[in-house]
Amino acid sequence: MEALVGVLVFVVVLLASIALHEVGHMVPAKRFGVRVSQYMVGFGPTLWSRTRGETEYGLKAIPLGGYVRLIGMYPPDEAVGARAPRTWAQRLAADARAASAEEIRPGEDHRAFYRLSTPKKLVVMLGGPVMNLFIAAVLVVVAYVGIGVPTLVPTLSSVSECVVPADAPADRGCTADDPQAPGAAAGLRPGDTVVSYDGRPVESWEQLTGLIRGSGGEAVPVVVERDGDRVELSVTPVVAERPVTADDGSVVTDDDGAVVTRPVGFLGVTPSEEVQRQSVGSALAFTAARTWDTVSVVGTLPGRVVDLVRTTVTGGERDDTSIVGIVGVGRFAGEIASLETQTLAVRAAGLLSTLAMLNLALFVFNLIPLPPLDGGHVAAALWEGARRQVARVRGGERPRPFDTARLVPLAYSVFVVLGAVGLLLVYADIVNPVTIL
Helix, strand or coil: CHHHHHHHHHHHHHHHHHHHHHHHHHHHHHHCCCCEEEEEEEEEEEEEEEEECCEEEEEEEEEEEEEEEECCCCCCHHHHCCCCCCCHHHHHHHHHHHHHHHCCCCCCHHHCHHHCCHHHHHHHHHHHHHHHHHHHHHHHHHHHHHHCEEEEEEEEEEECCECCCCCCCCCCCCCCCCCECHHHHHCCCCCCEEEEECCEECCCHHHHHHHHHCCCCCCEEEEEEECCEEEEEEECCEEEEEECECCCCCECECCCCCECEEEEEECCEEEEEEEECCCHHHHHHHHHHHHHHHHHHHHCHHHHHHHHHHHHHHCCCCCCCCCCCHHHHHHHHHHHHCCCCCCHHHHHHHHHHHHHHHHHHHHHHHCCCCCCCHHHHHHHHHHHHHHHHHHHHHCCCCCCCCCHHHHHHHHHHHHHHHHHHHHHHHHHHHHCCCCCC
């Protein structure tokens, strides 16, 4: 039941994200005087629609996107000085210009999209992706500031009795040959909260870990809070070989697969986990970092698609760096919602964070400078604006509008490729899914 609720929440937020994305296009377009004839959420057959003013609002059967129809997206033949088409690509462009011209009512040519200035075109086309970025930031703030995230704190959940060799199995217990762990030898107990270490106030587990690792072999004073009282102790961390971990927490291995270790101070204590609310600044910083991570993923998308094809064809296991589609993200939402080891608040925060990442993906992906994505329209507007600025600087005639209809064959090709990748993702996410738990 919890998994079903998670999936339903995912679907609702996905539809809301699509709807608000299109609002991001529609509102500035109407503000600039462009007639918006349709506002639709979804593709395919229309399930419901209603006309308000000059715009038809509706829902369609396939909730995998949406669109707003702006009249005059392509300049007519006379505006670009088009010649008779001779190739199939030119015929496609001519058909697109003709269809666009048919939408312009008599006397409303000034309300066509192609008539907008470059800055206004950019505002209209960037409005959708920026809306997804805004949604992501709001969801992260709600999750991090309103609910909080699980955070390691310097309250000890356990104290090791011995120092286990770094290459020992994870479930290996203590033996008679193992030396006593320095934390236990110093009298540390589960439930102690480390207040200061070597005279320095301790505010986080990460800070305490750094202090312990850097004090191997030295006797240092430690103050802990135990049952409401302050207790002063002295500990001497041993120098032990411990695995090197990467930024994502994974263990680093060498070319032969052996775990890489290094000598560090070791105390033999583990932290507790608490749900702590974060600051707005840290939530926005997290959003910015994840946005850049998403840009990096999109930048390597062709290679990741090739890897996905390889694992799908060979039946290999997909790792946690594999790209996923809508089905995969929906599965993540269900897994998070059904995680019984976490509280409802933690699951809600995790679900909101996942939905935020989905909106970040929509933000970055839509900015790829290829039609029919928003980034393709942005690139065309920038090119048109650049041509006008060059002509102005040189004192020449104002150039004709850029014939964006010439990009229609490219848009069709990109659409086919994206559709194929989308179907591949749906298949892979069903038969060979990526799990996060």
